[in-house]
Amino acid sequence: MTTAKRDTYTPESLLTVAVRVFNERGYDGTSMEHLSKAAGISKSSIYHHVAGKEELLRRAVSRALDGLFAVLDEPGAQRGRAIERVEYVTRRTVEVLMAEVPYVTLLLRVRGNTRTERWALERRREFDHRVAELMKAAVAEGDLRADVDIRLATRLLFGMVNSLVEWYRPQPGGFPGEEQLADTVVQLVFEGMRATGDQDR
Amino acid sequence: MTTAKRDTYTPESLLTVAVRVFNERGYDGTSMEHLSKAAGISKSSIYHHVAGKEELLRRAVSRALDGLFAVLDEPGAQRGRAIERVEYVTRRTVEVLMAEVPYVTLLLRVRGNTRTERWALERRREFDHRVAELMKAAVAEGDLRADVDIRLATRLLFGMVNSLVEWYRPQPGGFPGEEQLADTVVQLVFEGMRATGDQDR
Structure with a gap:
């Protein structure tokens, strides 16, 4: 079980994580689950910042x-x-x-x-x-x-x-x-x- | 259910199919199952030609x-x-x-x-x-x-x-x-x- 990090992201710093994951797994191969794990925050925290992975792209x-x-x-x-x-x-x-x-x-x-x-x-x-x-x-x-x-x-x-x-x-x-x-x-x-x-x- | 094609492959023609699948899915992302489906022959037929996907690579x-x-x-x-x-x-x-x-x-x-x-x-x-x-x-x-x-x-x-x-x-x-x-x-x-x-x- 991973301990969720407190969400201290901004849309900008979240983007840095997302770009790294997109480049590693490919955009098609990246799910919101992958982004949530890489950022260490919940999916709903991500949705607080952006509408979804296409907005990050x-x-x-x-x-x-x-x-x-x-x-x-x-x-x-x-x-x-x-x-x-x-x-x-x-x-x-x-x-x-x-x-x-x-x-x-x-x-x-x-x-x-x-x-x-x-x-x-x-x-x-x-x-x-x-x-x-x-x-x-x-x-x-x-x-x-x-x-x-x-x-x-x-x-x-x-x-x-x-x-x-x-x-x-x-x-x-x-x-x-x-x-x-x-x-x-x-x-x-x-x-x-x-x-x-x-x-x- | 897919009907398996009769195995008329040579190592050479099987290679053509494998290279296409490797380029589409990435080598890491390709399983013997994917190769078997793309070639339309069983996995054991593929193993008749080559030792595994690394030999094809x-x-x-x-x-x-x-x-x-x-x-x-x-x-x-x-x-x-x-x-x-x-x-x-x-x-x-x-x-x-x-x-x-x-x-x-x-x-x-x-x-x-x-x-x-x-x-x-x-x-x-x-x-x-x-x-x-x-x-x-x-x-x-x-x-x-x-x-x-x-x-x-x-x-x-x-x-x-x-x-x-x-x-x-x-x-x-x-x-x-x-x-x-x-x-x-x-x-x-x-x-x-x-x-x-x-x-x-």
């Missing part, structure tokens, strides 16, 4: 999505040549991901079985689309190569960026550092790995 | 690993400058992945709970290490930039390549074509997206 993926969309409204994403804006957005996307690993992990695993999941998938597609539009603008301005399919390149770019959730764990002073990681992603995608002789600019 | 991930390691023994991976060999290996890795989507998907999801899973993780690390060694050789020969951390670049490269299993489905004449996909990955990683003015060479 919505809050969690919203946090990841809000972080990503906020990047698009930052001055660095709004001003200057399209190439500078797309590099800025790439760098900041990596940073948001590193700051919000559990939330972005959950977002990336969303499958589309519920209304909230379908909404999250739709928002993800919209974000990818906004970045693809920036890339197209950079092609039109002559700064990105015109011989690469932009839809495919965008998918591959996000494939690389999103793969970080598989192994990146925040660790002060650990390898790689956050800045090094963001720099390397931007370098790889935009400059490539080949030595060109002008890499000191 | 081992056969499945071996198929993916054998495909990947075979690339390293091909002439294109053995001869010439390191940069040409590493580009060759990247292209062929994409091709193996596209040809073996379900098997590579399973390999990438292996977590390390059983001996077979730990063995598979060890083999994956060995493959990544072999590619990282090729990259280092290309840096030493002056063809890859020296200002990028190779361990990190290798992780990001595989992050991009492995992300293909999330969305790529073989489809004759579909978008993107296999060759276009392999070309684009190699271009992105080695040449980058930036227009350089010498892309017609």
